[in-house]
Amino acid sequence: MRPFRLIVTGGGTGGHTYPALTAVRTARARLAATGRALDVLWVGTADSLESRVAASEGIPFAAVATGKIRRHRNPLRMISPANVRDMARVPLGILQARRVVSRFRPDAVLATGGYVAVPVGIAASLKRRPLVVHEQTVRLGLANRTLAGRAARIAVSSESTLPLLPEAARPIAVVTGNPVRPEVLTGAADKAIHGLGLHAFRRDLPTVYVTGGAQGSEQINGLVAEVLPWLLTGANVIHQCGPANVDALRHHAAALPAEAAARYHLTGFVGPELPDVLALADVVISRSGAGTIAELTALGKAAVLIPLASSAGNEQAHNARHLHEAGAAVALLGETTGHTLGSALDPLLRDPALRADVAARARSYGRPDAGERLVDVLLAAAAGGASQD
Numbered sequence: 001m002r003p004f005r006l007i008v009t010g011g012g013t014g015g016h017t018y019p020a021l022t023a024v025r026t027a028r029a030r031l032a033a034t035g036r037a038l039d040v041l042w043v044g045t046a047d048s049l050e051s052r053v054a055a056s057e058g059i060p061f062a063a064v065a066t067g068k069i070r071r072h073r074n075p076l077r078m079i080s081p082a083n084v085r086d087m088a089r090v091p092l093g094i095l096q097a098r099r100v101v102s103r104f105r106p107d108a109v110l111a112t113g114g115y116v117a118v119p120v121g122i123a124a125s126l127k128r129r130p131l132v133v134h135e136q137t138v139r140l141g142l143a144n145r146t147l148a149g150r151a152a153r154i155a156v157s158s159e160s161t162l163p164l165l166p167e168a169a170r171p172i173a174v175v176t177g178n179p180v181r182p183e184v185l186t187g188a189a190d191k192a193i194h195g196l197g198l199h200a201f202r203r204d205l206p207t208v209y210v211t212g213g214a215q216g217s218e219q220i221n222g223l224v225a226e227v228l229p230w231l232l233t234g235a236n237v238i239h240q241c242g243p244a245n246v247d248a249l250r251h252h253a254a255a256l257p258a259e260a261a262a263r264y265h266l267t268g269f270v271g272p273e274l275p276d277v278l279a280l281a282d283v284v285i286s287r288s289g290a291g292t293i294a295e296l297t298a299l300g301k302a303a304v305l306i307p308l309a310s311s312a313g314n315e316q317a318h319n320a321r322h323l324h325e326a327g328a329a330v331a332l333l334g335e336t337t338g339h340t341l342g343s344a345l346d347p348l349l350r351d352p353a354l355r356a357d358v359a360a361r362a363r364s365y366g367r368p369d370a371g372e373r374l375v376d377v378l379l380a381a382a383a384g385g386a387s388q389d
Helices: 014-033 049-057 081-087 090-104 117-126 142-150 159-164 167-172 182-186 189-195 218-231 243-253 274-280 290-299 312-325 338-350 352-365 370-388
Strands: 004-009 038-044 061-063 108-111 131-135 153-156 173-175 207-211 236-240 264-267 283-286 302-305
Touching: 004 014, 004 090, 004 117, 004 370, 014 038, 014 049, 014 131, 014 290, 014 370, 038 049, 038 090, 049 061, 090 117, 108 117, 108 142, 108 370, 117 131, 117 142, 131 142, 131 370, 142 167, 153 167, 153 370, 159 173, 167 173, 182 274, 182 290, 189 274, 207 218, 207 274, 218 236, 218 243, 218 283, 218 338, 243 264, 274 290, 283 290, 283 338, 290 312, 290 352, 302 312, 302 338, 302 352, 338 352
Parallel strands: 004 038, 004 108, 038 061, 108 131, 131 153, 153 173, 207 236, 207 283, 236 264, 283 302
Antiparallel strands: none
């Protein structure tokens, strides 16, 4: 059998890039099990996260021009020289993408969002190649809204997204969930204890994992530092603070009593041990990006979510509010202080039954098989496209 030919586009952030990568890995494994190869091409922006991820995976990469819209609450402020200049690049990107699609002749095109997905998705529709749009957040992002009318299928991560879609797009929408890396689901708590040397942790106390993403979050770090002495009276803490913030927080922690300090593990970055850390964690304090939400719900973790206020379209607040209203997380919306963080954590730490209930509700929103579901949609769209050729 000839290889299945797939173009993947999307990137700019990990939230767009890593679901696409998981879909590629899942499709490759699925096809290999049937004796068929996957021939994949990633189309993105030069010198970008997606270009580096593709290179690390040995995936061929093609770069196209793209434009970025700098948003503002005042629509008139969006008519800026930078926006006008960038939007002028979109026709060039479409022309370049059309050439790529013509040469590669994909069986399907997967667009996971980000500005670069727009010219590639438009080119796919112009060349009559089946386009599958995947949305990671509760509401369609700007790029995916632009492509919705051209898609063969729209894959969404949550049931609550369906009524928010344009009415014409609802018949082609399917809930797949947001693909998570399979390794995240295979952690072991004991491996975290031994691998990180957490032997002073008390197993009769809940463990809190604090993360602000790879670079850390100054806001989250400051809030945790404010409540840390109180927090350590009833919990063990693993704090991933970002490499640039370790020294300041270590200085802050130097005043802790020895017994409490022994149960505070401060680290700039959590790498391959992340699945084990998540397995050990009873409560997670984090941002509420789409990838984070997908992992926490797939694992069924009780979480206190502190949305990034500057996220595009305020999407992190929407993600957090959606889970908060379902009792599947605690969201701190609006002004957040050490006091509000402590008030959110206290019942979760004191009441194991409440913690278990929040975790169970989170798990009910998780879709650990999202990668497989998305591949189902891709293969179905390709089959439909082939029948029309």
